Amino acid sequence: xxxxPTDSNGAAISMMVDDVxxxxxxxxxxxxxxxxxxxxxxSGRSPDKIQAVKKVSLSIHEGESLGIVGNNGSGxxxxxxxxxxxxxxxxxQVYANSEPMLLGVAAALRPGLSGRRNIEVGLLxxxxxxxxxxxxxxxxxxxxxxxxAINRPLGTYSSGMRARVHFAIATTVRPRILMIDEALGVGxxxxxxxxxxxxxxxREHAGTIVFVSHSNAEIERVCNRVIWLNEGVILADxxxxxxxxxxxxx
Amino acid sequence: MTKTxxxxxxxLQPLHAMPPLRKYVDQLWQRRTYAIRMPLRELRARNMxxxxxxxxxLLNPMLLVAVYYTFFxxxxxxxxGVDNFLTFLASGVxxxxxxxxxxTSASRTVVTxxxxxxxxxxxxxxxxxxxxxxxxxxHIPVVAVLxxxxxxxxxxxxxxxxxxxxxxxxxxxxxxGVGFILARITxxxxxxxxxxxxxxxxxFYMSGVLYSIDAFVADVxxxxxxxxxxxxxxxxxxxxxxxxxEFPAWAALGTVISAVVMLPVGFTIFRRGEPYGRA
Ligand SMILES: Nc1ncnc2c1ncn2[C@@H]1O[C@H](COP(=O)(O)OP(=O)(O)O)[C@@H](O)[C@H]1O
Ligand SMILES: [Mg+2]
Numbered sequence: 045x046x047x048x049p050t051d052s053n054g055a056a057i058s059m060m061v062d063d064v065x066x067x068x069x070x071x072x073x074x075x076x077x078x079x080x081x082x083x084x085x086x087s088g089r090s091p092d093k094i095q096a097v098k099k100v101s102l103s104i105h106e107g108e109s110l111g112i113v114g115n116n117g118s119g120x121x122x123x124x125x126x127x128x129x130x131x132x133x134x135x136x137q138v139y140a141n142s143e144p145m146l147l148g149v150a151a152a153l154r155p156g157l158s159g160r161r162n163i164e165v166g167l168l169x170x171x172x173x174x175x176x177x178x179x180x181x182x183x184x185x186x187x188x189x190x191x192x193a194i195n196r197p198l199g200t201y202s203s204g205m206r207a208r209v210h211f212a213i214a215t216t217v218r219p220r221i222l223m224i225d226e227a228l229g230v231g232x233x234x235x236x237x238x239x240x241x242x243x244x245x246x247r248e249h250a251g252t253i254v255f256v257s258h259s260n261a262e263i264e265r266v267c268n269r270v271i272w273l274n275e276g277v278i279l280a281d282x283x284x285x286x287x288x289x290x291x292x293x294x
Numbered sequence: 295m296t297k298t299x300x301x302x303x304x305x306l307q308p309l310h311a312m313p314p315l316r317k318y319v320d321q322l323w324q325r326r327t328y329a330i331r332m333p334l335r336e337l338r339a340r341n342m343x344x345x346x347x348x349x350x351x352l353l354n355p356m357l358l359v360a361v362y363y364t365f366f367x368x369x370x371x372x373x374x375g376v377d378n379f380l381t382f383l384a385s386g387v388x389x390x391x392x393x394x395x396x397x398t399s400a401s402r403t404v405v406t407x408x409x410x411x412x413x414x415x416x417x418x419x420x421x422x423x424x425x426x427x428x429x430x431x432x433h434i435p436v437v438a439v440l441x442x443x444x445x446x447x448x449x450x451x452x453x454x455x456x457x458x459x460x461x462x463x464x465x466x467x468x469x470x471g472v473g474f475i476l477a478r479i480t481x482x483x484x485x486x487x488x489x490x491x492x493x494x495x496x497x498f499y500m501s502g503v504l505y506s507i508d509a510f511v512a513d514v515x516x517x518x519x520x521x522x523x524x525x526x527x528x529x530x531x532x533x534x535x536x537x538x539x540e541f542p543a544w545a546a547l548g549t550v551i552s553a554v555v556m557l558p559v560g561f562t563i564f565r566r567g568e569p570y571g572r573a
Contacts, residue, residue, distance in 0.1 A: 060306060129309035129415050132569045139306035143415065153409050154336075161335045168328035169414050171321065197339070210413075 055105040056141065058221055058252040059127065064136035066097040066122050066276075096122040097133070098276040106141075106220075109243075109253040111267035111284060113291050119276040120256045121148070124225050127254060145219035147210055147227045155199030159209050160185060162198050166213050180216055187238070188212035204230045211235075215242045222246055223254040228262060240265060260288055312568055313417075321417045329420060333428030351432045352439055355391050359384045359443075366504045375509025378537060384443045385533045386503035388436050392462075393469050393525060394494050396429040400473025401480050402487070404570050411571040418570045419561060422477055426470040433462060444536050457535040464553040465528050471556025474564035481570055501525040521545060524552035 072092045080090070096119045104110050112120045125131035127138055128146035153162050163184045167177050185194050188208040190201075198206065207230040215222065228239055243266060247253055255266050263270060263284065270287040272280040280287045313321065362383055366372040373379035403421035404411070411418065437458050445451070479486050500523055507526075511517045520526045527548030534542050 057306065125412075126310075130412060130571065132310050137311075138309045140309055141306050144309070146413065148413065153413060155409075156339045157335055158339075161339070165328060165332050165335065166414070168325060168331060169410065169416050169420070171324040171416070174327040177327075 055107055057103050058106045058108075058141050059104045059144070059254075060139040061100055061102045061123075061127060062137045062139065064097055064100045064123070064126055064133045064138065065095065066119070066126060066131070067134045068094040068096055068122075070094060096276055097126065100136075100273075100276070100278055102271065102278070102281065104252055104254065106250040106252055107247060108269060109247055109255065109267045111263040111270040112254065112256045112273055113258075113263065113270060113288065114273035118273045120273055121225055122276075123273065124148075124223050124254065124256055128223050140221060142220035144221040144223060145214050145217070146223045146225065147214045148225040153198065156197055158196055159188070159190065159194040159198055159201065159205075162209065163213055167217070170217060172217060184209075184212040184216045187216060187242075189235075204232065204235075207231055208235055211239055211242075215246065218246065218249070219251070221252045221254070223256075225256045226258065228257065229259065260292075263288065310569070312565075315565075318417050318419075318565060322420055322423070325416060325420055329424045329427050332424050333431050336428055337432060352435055355384075355388050355436055356439065358391065359387050362387060362504055372505040372510075375506045378444075378447050378449065381440075381444045381447050381449060381537060382506070382533060383504065384440055385536050386501070386529045388433075388440055389465065389529045389532045390498060390501060390503050390525060392429065392433045392436070393465055393528065394498075396426055396466065396469035397473045397476060398490060398494075399429060400425045400470060401476030401490070404477050404481055405484075408571070417565075418568060419474070419564055422470060422473050422564070426466050426473065429469075430462060430466045437462065440536060449537065452536070452538055454535045454538065458532070461528070461532055461535060461549070464549055467553040467557045468524055468528070468549075471553075471558075471560030474560030478564050478567040481567060497523070497525055501529055503529065518544075521548055524548055524556075527552065 070092050072090055083090070100123060112123070114120050122131065124146065125148075126133045128144045129138065129140070130146060153166055157165070160181060163181050164177060167180055167184075168174070172180060188194070188205075188211075190205050190208055193201065193205060198209070201209070207227055211227065211231070222243070224243075228236060231239060243253060253266065255263065257263050257266075267284050269282065270280075270284045271278050272287050272291045280290050312318075359380070363380055367379050367383065373382075376382045400422040403425045404418060407421050410421075440458075441455065476486065476490070500520070502520065507517055507520050511520070521544040527542075527545040530542050530545035531549050533539075534545070
C-alpha cells in the first residue's frame with residue numbers, strides 16, 4: 045500500500061514540484077577584441093548562465109486546472125518542461141502520480157513521415173500496446189480532422205494542422221496529467237471548442253491540467269487556479285480571477 | 295480509457311530519477327514495436343522522396359566497389375594474391391560500409407531526434423537501437439547483391455552463405471555498441487562528429503578492405519596484430535563465408551567477442567549519460 049497524499053479538502057496530490065531551479069548554460073558571442081578572443085580560446089564565445097527558474101515549489105491536486113501567466117522569458121515553458129519530466133532541473137525534483145504529457149508548440153516529430161505514420165510511431169513511442177495502436181490511429185485522425193492531409197508528410201503541414209495532430213495524439217491517450225504550452229492559440233474556432241470539451245472531459249476524470257497561455261479568456265475558460273511567474277519566481281498563487289487582476293495591474 | 299503501459303502506481307514518484315536497469319530495459323521492451331515499425335515507415339518514406347529512392351542503399355556501395363576496382367585492382371594492382379578480387383573487394387566494402395554507416399547514424403540519433411526527445415518521455419536508447427534496425431534492414435538487399443556478384447564472378451553457391459544472416463546480426467550488435475558510445479560523447483562534445491570521418495578513414499586502411507593482408511604484410515607478428523581490429527575480423531569472416539577457404543578462427547573469435555562485449559558496454563555507457571535532451 046502506498047500512501048496517498050491529500051490536502052485538506054480531500055483531493056489527492058497529483059504533482060509536487062520541490063524546490064526546482066533551472067540554470068541554462070549558453071555561449072554568448074564574445075567581443076571582437078584580441079583580449080576577449082584569447083580569453084575564449086579563439087572560439088569567439090564566452091560562457092554565460094541564465095537562471096530561468098528559481099526555487100519553485102508547488103503542489104497540484106487531481107481535478108485541478110492550473111494556469112501559468114507571466115511575461116515572455118519569465119520561465120513558463122522551462123518550468124513546464126521540467127514538470128513534464130522532459131528537462132532535468134539543475135536543482136530540485138518533481139513528483140507525480142502518473143506520467144505527464146506535454147503539449148507544446150512542438151516541432152514536427154518526423155517531418156518526412158505522413159501525419160498518420162507520425163501518429164502511429166508517436167503512440168508506439170508512448171508505449172501504447174501495438175494491439176490498440178491501429179484503433180487509436182483512427183481515433184486520433186478523426187479528432188484531428190484534417191481530411192486527406194493526414195496522408196501527406198508532416199513537414200508540409202501548416203502550424204495549425206500540426207497543432208491539431210499533436211493535440212489529438214496527446215489527449216487521445218487520456219493522460220492523467222496534461223500540460224499545454226500555448227498550443228491552443230493556433231487552432232481555429234471549431235477546433236478550439238472541441239479542444240476545450242476534451243480538456244473538460246480529462247479534468248472531470250480526476251485529471252490535472254497545467255496551462256500556459258497569453259490569452260486571459262483561455263485561462264479563465266480552463267483554469268480554477270493561476271500562478272504568476274516573473275523572472276523564474278512565483279509572485280502570486282491563487283484563484284484565477286484574483287491572480288489575473290493582480291498580473292494585469294502590474 | 296486508455297493508459298500508457300508504464301503508468302505509475304497511485305503514489306507519487308520522482309520524474310527526474312534514473313530508472314533502475316531492470317525498469318529501463320522493461321521500458322525499452324514495451325517499445326519494441328516502435329523499433330521495428332519506425333524503420334519500415336522511414337525506409338518507405340525515403341523511397342518516395344528520391345528519384346532513385348531506396349536503390350541508393352544499393353547503388354552507393356556498388357559505385358564504391360566499381361571505383362576501387364578500377365583504381366586498386368586494375369591500375370595499382372592490389373589484387374595480388376587474391377583469386378576473385380571483385381568479390382573479395384565487394385565483401386570488404388559492403389561490410390565496412392555497413393559498420394561505418396550504422397555507427398555514424400546511430401551516434402547522431404540523439405541530436406537528430408530532438409523533436410521526439412522534447413515531446414515524449416521514453417528511454418533514449420530506443421533511438422540508436424531503432425537506427426541500427428533501420429540500417430540492418432537496408433543492408434539486406436546489399437547482401438543479396440553480394441551473392442549476385444559472387445555468382446557472376448564464377449563462385450559456386452556455398453553452404454557457408456547462410457552464415458551471412460548471423461554475421462550481419464553480430465555486425466549490427468558491434469556497430470550499435472560503438473554507436474551508443476559515440477552518441478554519448480557527441481552530446482557533450484559535438485565536434486566529435488567532425489573527427490569521426492578521419493577516424494573511420496584510418497580504420498578503413500587498417501582493415502584490409504582493398505588488399506589482402508596475407509599478400510602485403512610479410513611479418514607474421516604484424517599480421518596477427520590485424521586480428522585485434524574487429525572491423526578486420528568481421529570482413530575476414532564475411533570473405534570466408536562468401537569465398538570459402540580456410541576457416542579464420544581468430545577472426546571468428548574477434549567478431550563474436552566484439553559483438554558480445556561492445557553491445558552491453560556501449561549500452562551501459564549510453565545509459566549513464568541519461569537524461570539526454572538538456573538545454
Ligand atoms: N534552450 C535554452 N537555452 C538557453 N536559454 C534558454 C533556453 N530556453 C529558454 N531559455 C532562457 O530561459 C528564460 C526563460 O525562458 P522560457 O522558459 O522560454 O520563458 P517563457 O516560456 O515564460 O517565455 C529566458 O531568458 C530564455 O532566454
Ligand atoms: Mg514559452
